[in-house]
Amino acid sequence: MCAMRLTGYADRFGVNPGKTIKFHVNCDGPKKYNCQIVKMIHADTNPRGPGLIEENIDADCNGEYNGRPQTIYSGSYGYVEDNVHLQVESFTMQCWIWPTTPKTHPKYWRHGAQGLMTKWCNGKGYGLFINEDGCVELRINGKSITTGAPVRDHAWHFVAASYDADSGQATLYHEPQIQYALDPDIPPVSKKVGEKISHTAGVPFAVAAYAGGADKDPQAQASRPAGMVMAGHYNGKIDSPRLCRRALSREEIETMKLGAQPGLTERRHCGPTGPLSEAIVGSWDFSDGINTACGKDHGPYLYHLDIVNCPTRAMTGHNFSGHNFDWKHAPKEYGAIHFHDDDVDDARWDVDFEWNVPEGTSSKFYAAKLTTSDGDEDYIPFWVVPEVGKEQSKIAFMVPTISYMAYANEHLANNAGGAELLVYRVPIMQDQNMFLSEHREYGGSIYDTHTDGSGLCLSSRLRPILSIRPKYDHFLMQAPWQYPADLHLIYWLEEMGYKYDCILDEDVNYDGLARLENYNVIITGSHPEHNSGPQLDALHNYTQQGGRLMYMGADAWYWIHSYHPAYDHLGRGVITEMRRCESGIRTWRADPGEYYHQGTGELGGMWRYRGRYLHSVAGTGMSSEGFDISSYYSRTYESNDPRISWAFEGIDYDEKIGNFGLVGGGAAGTELDIVDTMLGSPPHTLVGATSAGRHTEAYLLVMEDYGFSQQGIDGTQHPRVRSDIAFHETPNGGGCFAFSSIAFCGSLPWNNGKNNISTLVGNVLDRFSKDGPLPPPPKDAIIHRGRADYDPAMNKKSK
């Protein structure tokens, strides 16, 4: 229905002048395509704004290239390369499973049998599967046996299969962990198969998939093992897989659940018993190496699985006791990996071209603009970032790349009909959404659930991310969101003639304060919602040491993120992880015991619940959200305080501030932040303007701010459904100015930047970007203040 024939990604988001950036392109159809490096200035096509603005850049990579299709081989699994020990004649396979889609709709994108433990390809080999009917199935070459009992979804089952080559007898076990009163028994099934197992050279042993076959097409080199395309991707958890080279009795299988054992003076073999130690081919323990891309084999041959496409780990196993939620403290209860058929860690495409970014290149938003003579088009965004110590400006825009990754390739409008309840109108989709709805192999966002309905908590940047594109309106607002919305601000900086650098979330995460301290002011994006701990530490250190922060949006500093250390060798910030825990506005909710990150082992969820209120970073924090239309601000009496009045110079006291804009039609909209001294706003924070009372019923208080479901939480009723424009001083001549609305930057380009939002932001930026400390506050402003000091005006009235 829709054809996006050009897609691509770069090997990095940020590149230093003098360094090289590589581009990977899928050109599915056209023989040739053209590349033009462009500087991105404005990406919103709304006719009421300045429109798309980009500048061609002379680059040695500009020109025509041969097109070729490149495929993403998504779906997670583990594999061991073919070897003699895996080429068994007799065997026993066993594992615990918690399947999420044992039976799929015939039109489901990957309908068919799912591999659990396999060394099987095209009717040759052996393997344990869930078949198309949702039943456990043992395959030996082209023959199969099944229990005929459908596997219950979202429940633990112990499954095992044995085969004795001498007798030709195969036995299959399926033992549900929970037996409901009306469940039929599932007795073991034994059958004489009488096959000699055929082994195909090169077919790997796989967990959670099976080998679809070797493919000589060059693009199949992107699969793992290279050139071997995997099939039958399994959705669900697998715990404690074991492979033995003889048919074990049921009693031996029970003993084998214990797995391989560590050697001691009194136990000089690897098995739970001496005889079993001689039978073990592999005994995998997924609780070992949770923060790696390796499935550890504790058996004698150390056949560690390469874990492909980053499935979710630190998942509760079949033996989870509920006493300990941190996998580091109870690893043996976290022996499960949750595999998904739409996991993707790295597209692993070939490089099509690269750009050696000349020394002296200005630090800005750039993109490789790809076009064909048939009208195909795609943009691959990237940023030129100066090395620490080689800053080009006094102003830095901190590109919220973690947030871009969190929203990468989201499917909400498509998957969740309920998204319409959230936005109070019919979602509008674009080519990108339509393409992704068909191409699930491009992976989803951290807002999505996987194709099996489980929460998606890992996002890679090594894949085309079609939501980080110009000319893209997001269904949430019928307007730009994240990347294209941040270009509203970039347009304004350019139009006003400011010199600025671009630095990325990952730079602040890896370089800390060094990345920030040489700038006079840091400007955020419109929605820096997702942040790592090192990044927040750096921002706090910066503002405490006299740095100035302009917080240009809302719903920031909200979710805990970490970069997965197993991918650090591929560059900075390749995969970001987040868990949606007990509270916060969530599109999915983590299951009990699954709150800790698999990468860093830290507790996930909201920063608020780790003792870091959102309001502590820049002075305001999220109060509410609504996605129908935006409103505007009015000044408060506090705006006349000399500590903040300078920001409102040129704006009349009664003026409507921001009753125009390209996001919702006003500056105050979508997600809104307020001052709350009980939640971390400094007690000396001033509120210069607010949008109180003007929002629709579509705006609702965030759920972490109330304990009971209750009425009166919408924009027409609740006093905290508003946006506060706020300022506070930080020590050593620093300060934070918070504009507190995601829609805010959408007003900057209005009337080519000639408007009162522009005046306000210009006043702040001019003051914040000057060398030296900010002017000191009046002496009488230095007083003792409590967090709760306040006497309600209505309490003073008596009627």
Added chain:
Amino acid sequence: MISIPKKGTPERERLIATHKECIESMKGVPGCTIMKCETQGDTTVVSGGFQEDPLLNKVLIRMRTMMPGNFGGKLVVVCTKVEKEWRIARLSGIRGVPPEFVNDKVYDNEQDPQHDIFLMRLDQLDEEDGYPEHFNEGWKRRNDNWTVT
């Protein structure tokens, strides 16, 4: 649960007229709500619509709660040419299966198809839903016509 007004009733005609009036006033707004802009395309002063018509509000909520696969696919708008053309499509309700267009009608703005979807849904929805007589097994499996994100 709120009833969908029958065809030809004054209530239904009122809802349709109000919805149309609101949608017309929203043309030019980069966003949309079923309320009326005092000046078309300008959200400085908005009023009426779902906030002042409880029936319209609840009918809209019933429409919005539909599951992606309901009635052959929940209706959505698809922008087929940026800033120029829009069409109405149905979600498939099956992951990996893309939406399909419902007809050949092409709109020149993003608001009108939202009104047409309102009209289509008035015809789609049963007059009554959500009472004990409507119980089905889906109620036990969260497939109860009340979607969550």
